[in-house]
Amino acid sequence: MNTEQIITQINELVLNYGPKLLAAIAVWIIGSWIVKGLSRSFGRMLEKRQTDASLQPFLKSLVGTLLKVLLVISVLSMLGVEMTSFIAVLGAAALAVGMALSGTLQNFAGGVMILLFKPFRVEDVIEAQGFLGKVAEIQIFNTILKTPDNKTVIIPNGGLSTSALTNFSTEPQRRVDWTFGIGYGDDVEQARTVIKELCDQDSRILKDPELFIAVSELADSSVNFAVRAWVNAEDYWNVYFELNEKIYKTFDSKGLNIPYPQMDVHVHQTNS
Secondary structure (H helix, E strand, O other), rough: OOOOHHHHHHHHHHHHHHHHHHHHHHHHHHHHHHHHHHHHHHHHHHHHHHOOOHHHHHHHHHHHHHHHHHHHHHHHHOOOHHHHHHHHHHHHHHHHHHHHHHHHHHHHHHHHHHHHHHOOOOOEEEOOEEEEEEEEOOOOOOEEEEOOOOEEEEEEEHHHHHOOOOOOOOOOOEEEEEEEEOOOOOHHHHHHHHHHHHHHHHOOOOOOOOOOOEEEOOOOOEEEEEEEEEEHHHHHHHHHHHHHHHHHHHHHHHHOOOOOOOOOOOOOOOOO
16 A cells, blocks of 8 residues: 555545544533533532432432433444444443442432431431431431440441331420339329429420329339320430439338339148
8 A cells, every 4th residue: 555545545534534523522522511511500409409418419420420421422423433332231231230239229229218308317316227326427328327325337228218217306395204103002192293293393394295194004013103294305315314313212202112023922831
C-alpha cells in the first residue's frame, strides 16, 4: 500500500466518521452540561419538598448516575456502536452482580424504604430485632443504635424494614404501669390512699388522663394493686423508679406490709 492509498483511506475515514465524532463530542459536552443542570434542579426540588437530609445525597447521586448512563448510550449509538448487544451485556452483568449482592441490595432497598416512609427518625428510641436503643444514625444499608448501656448496635436495614418494631418516641406521652402488693389483712383503702397521695404529689404525673388504681389480683402471698399513670415521654423512667422507692418507704412507715413469697407448713403429730 503506497502513500497515496493511505492518505485516501484516511480521508475516507475522516469524511465518514469525522462528522459523527464531532457530533458525538458536541453531544457529550452539551449533555454533560444538561445532566449537571438537571441534577442541581432535582436537588433543589428535594430541598423544597423537605425530603429527609440523609436521603437527598443518595437520590441526587442515583439520578445523576442514571442520566450519565443514558448520555453514554446516546453517544455510543451516534458513533455506530451496536447498542442492542451492549445493552444485553450490561443487563447480564447487572443480573450477575445483583445475584451476588442480593443481601446487600435487600438492605439497600430497606434503607430507601425507611428513609422514605420514616417509621423512626434519628434520636428516636426503638426496639427491633431484639435490641433496644436510641437511633444514632440511619445509613443506606444499616441503622445504628446506641443502647442504654452505651453499646453500638448495627442492624441491617433489610430485616428492619420488613419486621415489627416498637417506636417509644412517636407519642409525646406514655403510660407508666406498676404493680404494688400488700399483705393479706392490711387495710386496702389505706394502701389506695397512700398510692394516690404519692402520685398526686408528683407534678410530672398528668391529671388527664386520670390516674388509675385498682385491686388487680389476689395472689398467693399478696393483694396486688394495678397502678397506671400518664407522663410525658421524657419523664417515664424517672417517675417509674422514684415512685417504686417512695412506695417502699411510705408503706413501711404506714405499717403496710410488702409481702414476699412464702409457704405455710403445717406439721401434724400423731400418737403411735
